[in-house]
Amino acid sequence: MKNSDDSIMLILSSPSGAGKTTISKKIQQKFPNFKISVSHTTRKPRPNEIEGIDYFFVNEEKFKDLIKKKQFYEHAKIFDNYYGTSVESVKTLINQKYDILFDIDWQGTQQLSSYPELNLIKIFILPPDKKELKKRLIQRNQDKNDVVENRLKSFDNDITHWHDYDYVLINDNLELCFSQIEKIIHLNKQKKININ
DSSP, X not given: OOOGGGSOEEEEEOSTTSSHHHHHXXXXXXXXXXXXXXXXXXXXXXXXXXXXXXXXXXXXXXXXXXXXXXXXXXXXXXXXXXXXXXXXXXXXXXXXXXXXXXXXXXXHHHHHTTOGGGOEEEEEEEOSOHHHHHHHHHHHXXXXXXXXXXXXXXXXXXXXXXXXXXXXXXXXXXXXXXHHHHHHHHHHHHHHHHHO
């Protein structure tokens, strides 16, 4: 495998509704060398989601088989569904000289952090407050009321894990938050150039 030292490995985590997916898309538009690590999930696809682009959608039996075969760098059960990052898909992106963007939660971050060869840059994104988070989740209109309530309940637990990250950003203003992430990417790219 090509040395992962040459690739930028960026983790973006946040409570659901803090703007992580929007920011991930903006990173890909601005930095074409970034590819999102596509996770496996047992969750049913939402209407606009595409197999192999948004997720690899599998059933629970298949997912548990992949766990047994140690095919994941990390996996977690979140809101009754499993999510996981496959070793094979990450290694493929590294070999193709891409920078990798991981859109994962704190559980996944802790597991990925146990692989020092991945050289991770970890960013935690927070909404300005819980009230704003609720507003965003309702406006998003993708989830039923009980799912929104579950996501709000998990928020209190999610935010206790900020100390596992290299950077903690408040997404009060999307453009401002994104420009901070741009600076972090440029800084780390510069470091790699200096090392190499």
